[in-house]
Amino acid sequence: MELTSEEQEMVAGKHGKAAQTAMEILITLGEIYGAKKLIDVTSVQIAGVSYANLNEPGLAWLEEMAVDGKVRVMTTLNPAGMDLIDWRKLAISEEFAENQIRVVDAFKRLDVITTCSCTPYLYGNLPAYGQHIAWSESSAVCYANSVLGAKTNREGGPSALSAALVGKTPEYGFHLEENRQPELTVNIECEVKGTFRFGALGKVLGDRFGKKITYITGIPKASVEELKSFCASYATYGGVALFHMEDITPNKVNQIPDTIETVTENDMKKALGDLDDDTEIDFISLGCPHASLAELEYIAKKLSGKSINPKKEVWITTARPTKQIADRMGFTKMIEDSGAKIAADTCCVVAPIKGRFHGLASDSAKMCYYGSGRNKFAVKLMSMDECLEEALS
Amino acid sequence: MKLTGRKIYKGKAKGEALVTSDSISFYGGVDPENGIVVEKGHELEGVSINDKILVFPSGKGSTVGSYVIYQMAMTGKGPKALVLNDCEAIVAVGTIISELPCVDQIDVTKIESGMQIEVDGENGTVEIV
Numbered sequence: 001m002e003l004t005s006e007e008q009e010m011v012a013g014k015h016g017k018a019a020q021t022a023m024e025i026l027i028t029l030g031e032i033y034g035a036k037k038l039i040d041v042t043s044v045q046i047a048g049v050s051y052a053n054l055n056e057p058g059l060a061w062l063e064e065m066a067v068d069g070k071v072r073v074m075t076t077l078n079p080a081g082m083d084l085i086d087w088r089k090l091a092i093s094e095e096f097a098e099n100q101i102r103v104v105d106a107f108k109r110l111d112v113i114t115t116c117s118c119t120p121y122l123y124g125n126l127p128a129y130g131q132h133i134a135w136s137e138s139s140a141v142c143y144a145n146s147v148l149g150a151k152t153n154r155e156g157g158p159s160a161l162s163a164a165l166v167g168k169t170p171e172y173g174f175h176l177e178e179n180r181q182p183e184l185t186v187n188i189e190c191e192v193k194g195t196f197r198f199g200a201l202g203k204v205l206g207d208r209f210g211k212k213i214t215y216i217t218g219i220p221k222a223s224v225e226e227l228k229s230f231c232a233s234y235a236t237y238g239g240v241a242l243f244h245m246e247d248i249t250p251n252k253v254n255q256i257p258d259t260i261e262t263v264t265e266n267d268m269k270k271a272l273g274d275l276d277d278d279t280e281i282d283f284i285s286l287g288c289p290h291a292s293l294a295e296l297e298y299i300a301k302k303l304s305g306k307s308i309n310p311k312k313e314v315w316i317t318t319a320r321p322t323k324q325i326a327d328r329m330g331f332t333k334m335i336e337d338s339g340a341k342i343a344a345d346t347c348c349v350v351a352p353i354k355g356r357f358h359g360l361a362s363d364s365a366k367m368c369y370y371g372s373g374r375n376k377f378a379v380k381l382m383s384m385d386e387c388l389e390e391a392l393s
Numbered sequence: 394m395k396l397t398g399r400k401i402y403k404g405k406a407k408g409e410a411l412v413t414s415d416s417i418s419f420y421g422g423v424d425p426e427n428g429i430v431v432e433k434g435h436e437l438e439g440v441s442i443n444d445k446i447l448v449f450p451s452g453k454g455s456t457v458g459s460y461v462i463y464q465m466a467m468t469g470k471g472p473k474a475l476v477l478n479d480c481e482a483i484v485a486v487g488t489i490i491s492e493l494p495c496v497d498q499i500d501v502t503k504i505e506s507g508m509q510i511e512v513d514g515e516n517g518t519v520e521i522v
Contacts, residue, residue: 028489029482032401047456053420057467058460061490136456156459156486173482210416211451239416239453239481274434349421350457373432374421 001030001170002037010166018069018110022162029159030170038168039132039175043074045120046112046164047136048157050081050350051099059103065161066109072167075160076115076125077107078137079290079317079347084116090315090343096352112164116345117319119228119290121148129250132175134163138239139232139289139366145242147227149250151175154241174241177252182244184209185257188218190265195229196383198222199365200271202230204263206238207271215256217246228289233365272381275368279378283357284391285348285371286384287317288364296322296342299388300331303338308391313357314340317347340391349374361390396499398476400517401485404494406474407511407522410504411445413437419458419487428470446512447472448504452484462487474512476501476519 013020081100082092104114115123118137127133127150135141136155144150153173163169173179192201234240244253308314323344326332332342349370360371361380368379413436422432428443465471480497488495494514511520
């Protein structure tokens with residue numbers, strides 16, 4: 001790879017040890033994937049924040065980077081393993097909380113903005129069309145590439161941090177226009193409405209077509225909430241970083257692929273059936289990806305004046321700024337008076353909840369995947385209304 | 394038989410191949426505490442990847458996977474090496490920070506579980522011994 005003189009200085013360690021390690025990672029990646037040079041990025045999103053996932057080895061690696069590392073571009077952070085303020089109400093242990101705070105402090109020392117959200121595009125890290133960025137968080141990568149038209153590879157936590165420390169990423173993969181064109185057309189021949197059905201569609205496509213870039217037709221409209229649910233699910237089940245959706249996503253398509261596949265209501269029923277275990281629900285998780293303001297308002301009004309079944313735990317996960325506006329608008333009180341909990345800074349995919357519950361209901365297909373795999377819960381994917389009814393019954 | 398692919402990360406490893414035709418999400422799909430695959434319905438569900446040379450088509454899912462590979466490597470619960478069809482960055486970064494031998498662009502259907510194989514990361518080769 002061709003390196004500028006400043007980049008060569010970084011390799012030689014003249015800009016500190018963290019920058020040197022970061023360059024090693026970026027150059028190794030660039031050489032594997034045939035990049036000719038490094039290109040500037042305008043923003044970074046880092047995943048790998050929950051102490052439950054980093055554990056001592058991951059934290060030690062980050063602390064080592066934080067000794068002399070400072071990020072060079074705006075860098076935001078994925079959810080942590082707990083609400084950084086109200087972690088006690090989520091019954092998080094003192095020991096976990098201490099370690100989680102060590103993780104967030106290491107990121108602060110690196111000058112990472114500790115947003116702790118998986119939807120950075122809703123909280124001030126909003127790339128413009130065509131900008132090169134380096135994001136991890138699989139759902140946000142898929143959203144940034146597909147819905148916003150920014151350009152990023154699926155970064156791992158360490159490669160995203162490396163890009164932040166250098167301000168650059170190797171030019172390969174989705175940074176190059178020729179790798180962003182669709183490979184097959186998928187006609188959706190059934191109605192897809194609501195976050196849970198968009199999630200189910202993501203599972204259908206991810207299971208069937210894997211990482212192939214699809215050109216999706218037949219979806220008349222989609223909200224931000226539906227798209228974030230779809231991106232989360234599609235990335236979870238298929239490892240997908242980019243899709244095109246006719247009349248909805250902005251990326252240039254040179255030619256609509258001739259290979260055509262269809263998705264029918266039967267495919268959707270099968271996906272929904274895969275995520276419909278026979279179980280008693282004791283945990284309801286909403287806000288994967290993080291609940292938007294519109295979702296919090298909707299949930300608050302549905303729960304207002306009612307009480308959830310005290311045998312059931314309900315977590316609505318969101319970002320701190322949304323929670324603060326919800327506080328101001330009275331949504332938080334409406335939700336918490338019902339017995340449900342708003343958990344900011346965290347999400348049920350990364351919180352240490354293994355063994356605490358048995359049956360999970362969620363409107364997120366991504367949450368169902370991690371609920372069943374990582375946490376060994378029985379899972380049910382249902383609409384947000386059905387989840388709320390389940391909570392109240 | 395010697396298969397030639399692409400170097401992802403240097404180093405040599407010799408051991409028993411564990412092969413799957415399903416992609417793997419290291420985060421959520423594998424329990425880092427014991428190296429057992431936990432993804433429901435996965436071909437390797439319930440099987441430990443620890444001390445095996447894991448042979449699989451590609452990574453998928455969460456970008457936290459790099460740290461899961463790192464943690465397993467640091468605690469001795471991980472595989473000896475990785476062999477893939479198509480190694481994406483999440484897995485590649487995991488092997489770089491873990492210093493785990495890794496080769497991709499290998500036709501993984503040529504390898505069967507239980508075979509003794511030797512991975513040479515530097516030269517990007519996999520030899521069935």
